[in-house]
Amino acid sequence: MNTPELTTVRRTEKHSPVWLLSAARLMPERPPRFGVQILHGFSDKKERWFPFMQFIAACGGVAVIHDLRGFGATVPEGTDGKTAPADLGYSYETLLDDLDAVWRESLPEPDDLSRFLFGHGMGALIAGLYTAARPAEVTGLILSGLPHRERLVSPTLGWFALESVFTGDGACLPLLNRIAATCYNKGFTPEPASDGRYLWTTNDLAARYEFAADLVCCRDHPLGDYRNLLRLTRDFWRPSSWEKPGGIPVLCMAGESDPVSGGRKGMQRAVRFLGDMGFRAGSKVYPGMRHDLFMDTERETPYTDAMRFVLTRLPKRPAAPAPDPTEGTA
Numbered sequence: 001m002n003t004p005e006l007t008t009v010r011r012t013e014k015h016s017p018v019w020l021l022s023a024a025r026l027m028p029e030r031p032p033r034f035g036v037q038i039l040h041g042f043s044d045k046k047e048r049w050f051p052f053m054q055f056i057a058a059c060g061g062v063a064v065i066h067d068l069r070g071f072g073a074t075v076p077e078g079t080d081g082k083t084a085p086a087d088l089g090y091s092y093e094t095l096l097d098d099l100d101a102v103w104r105e106s107l108p109e110p111d112d113l114s115r116f117l118f119g120h121g122m123g124a125l126i127a128g129l130y131t132a133a134r135p136a137e138v139t140g141l142i143l144s145g146l147p148h149r150e151r152l153v154s155p156t157l158g159w160f161a162l163e164s165v166f167t168g169d170g171a172c173l174p175l176l177n178r179i180a181a182t183c184y185n186k187g188f189t190p191e192p193a194s195d196g197r198y199l200w201t202t203n204d205l206a207a208r209y210e211f212a213a214d215l216v217c218c219r220d221h222p223l224g225d226y227r228n229l230l231r232l233t234r235d236f237w238r239p240s241s242w243e244k245p246g247g248i249p250v251l252c253m254a255g256e257s258d259p260v261s262g263g264r265k266g267m268q269r270a271v272r273f274l275g276d277m278g279f280r281a282g283s284k285v286y287p288g289m290r291h292d293l294f295m296d297t298e299r300e301t302p303y304t305d306a307m308r309f310v311l312t313r314l315p316k317r318p319a320a321p322a323p324d325p326t327e328g329t330a
Contacts (some may be wrong), residue, residue, distance in 0.1 A: 002026060002057065004013065004022070004025060004026040004052065004053050004065075005024065005026065005027075006053075007024065007105070008022060008023065008025045008026060008104065009021040009023050009066065009101050009106075010077070011094070011098060012103055013097075016094075018078075019075070019076050019077065019094075020075060020076070020077050021069075021074050021101070022046065022072055022074045023046070023065065023066035023106060024046050024065050024066070025058045025063070026050075026054065026063045026084070026217070027057065027105045027250070028059075028060050028061060029055045029057075030060065031288050032061055032113060033060045033061060033308060033314060034060070034061045034062050034113055034114040034116060034139075034251065035061060035062045035063075035064070035110070035115050035116065035325060036116045036117075036144065036310065037099065037115065037117050038053070038064065038065040038118045038119075038123070039068070039119040039122045039123030039124070039126050039247045040065065040067070040071070040072075040120060040121075040122075040123050040230055041121025041122045041123050041124075041145065042122040042225075042286040042293070043071075043217050043218065043219075044072075044120075044121070044122075044123075044217060044219070045071055045072035045139075045214075046065040046066060046067050046090055046124060047069055048217075049065055049294075050294065052294055052303060055303045055307065057058060059307045059311065060249045060299050061309075061310065061316065062272065064102060064103060068095070068098070068126075069094065069095075069098070070141075070217075070221075070225055072216060073216075092232070094136070096129070096133060099126075100134075100137070101128055103115065114139040114140075115137060116139055116141070116142065116310050117131060117138055117140075117142070118144070119141075119142070119144065119146075120144040120294065121144070121291070122229055123263055124146040125146070125147060125235075125236045126232060127142075127143060128143060128146075128274075129232065129235060131250075131313055132241055132242040132243055132277070133243070135243060135246060136242065137249060139248075139313065139314075139315075140249045140251075140313050141250040141279070142247060142251045142253065142306050142309060142310075143250065143251070143252045143253065143270070144293065145254055145255070145258055145260055145261050145291050145293065146261050146266070147233050148238075148256070148260070148261055148262035149233075149237040149269065149273075150233065153233050157227065157234065160226060160227045160230065163223060164223055164224070168223075169224030170223070171223050172220040172221065172222060172223075174193040176223065176226060177320075180221070181198070181218075183312075184200035184259040184260065184291070188257075188290075192193055193205060194208070195209075195212070197212050198211060198212055199290075200258075200260070200290055200291055201290055201291050201292045202289075202290050202291070202293075202295050202296045202297075203288065203289065203290060203296050204295060204296055204297045207295045224312050237273065239276070239277065242278070244279040245250070246278065247278065247279070247280050248278075248280070249282075249309070250281045251282055251284065251305075251306070252267050252270045252271060252281065252283040252284070253281070253283070253284050253285075253293065253302055253306070254266060254283070254285055254286045254289075255285075255286050255288070255289030255293045255296065256286060256288060256289060257288060258290055258291045259291070260287070260291045261300070266286050266305060267283040268283070269281065271283050284302070286298070
């Protein structure tokens with residue numbers, strides 16, 4: 001299998017440091033028929049999605065991904081490597097423009113391809129809000145492990161805002177990070193060989209161990225990261241955030257045992273909400289799978305379903321012109 005090509009996208013904004021977005025692209029062997037832009041989740045990085053990118057390329061598409069600000073190898077220009085990752089929180093206001101910059105710079109002729117957005121977890125929230133704001137840029141939308149609507153989001157945001165007055169958004173609060181890492185483990189029984197961490201993420205024990213050992217993913221996050229995550233959740237589920245997108249197809253995907261998305265009931269609510277917002281929405285729920293269904297033991301099934309959704313929604317190719325029966329005659 002081919003290895004994705006690593007690139008760097010330089011982003012300059014007013015009154016902000018220059019950021020270097022660490023991105024990757026994988027082209028198919030033949031000219032691509034479509035493009036899929038992947039948005040990873042919270043405490044994630046682009047390299048964990050390379051196997052899915054290889055599957056996309058094998059289906060004839062170009063796959064593009066970047067480390068969101070505050071995650072993976074994306075850093076401000078001039079960072080010397082000694083800055084604590086927790087100091088590099090992402091900015092809520094830059095997320096949508098970053099997507100466009102990576103898409104444009106990763107492809108020689110980005111306007112010629114049907115563009116599908118794939119988002120997982122936090123990335124699903126971003127993908128949805130991008131499509132709500134810029135529907136003309138998106139052919140279809142795949143939302144994996146979409147965080148479900150929480151009644152406590154707004155009160156928690158109020159608490160975080162008050163906490164930020166005293167600590168600043170860059171502060172790492174040990175209790176908050178401990179709660180974030182363990183709050184979804186309730187209801188899962190550890191395997192005999194398991195250390196009991198991140199049970200909610202996947203049935204694949206090796207994938208859980210690899211994730212837990214990755215200091216880029218499993219690190220403490222600043223308060224600002226959690227505030228932005230909750231802002232994304234609040235805005236996704238707020239009807240006033242959405243423009244009517246004109247019937248864009250969307251596929252919601254979740255493991256039945258995913259506490260983040262709410263499993264089958266969460267997907268039913270998501271489909272109803274997105275339908276009310278103007279989408280043509282459907283869902284796939286996977287029995288026994290957990291939050292990271294694209295890293296689960298039966299990951300090939302959601303791989304296939306995601307690509308079937310894309311391939312069946314590509315614009316039809318124009319028919320080849322019929323041969324001229326008089327051509328070549330005297």
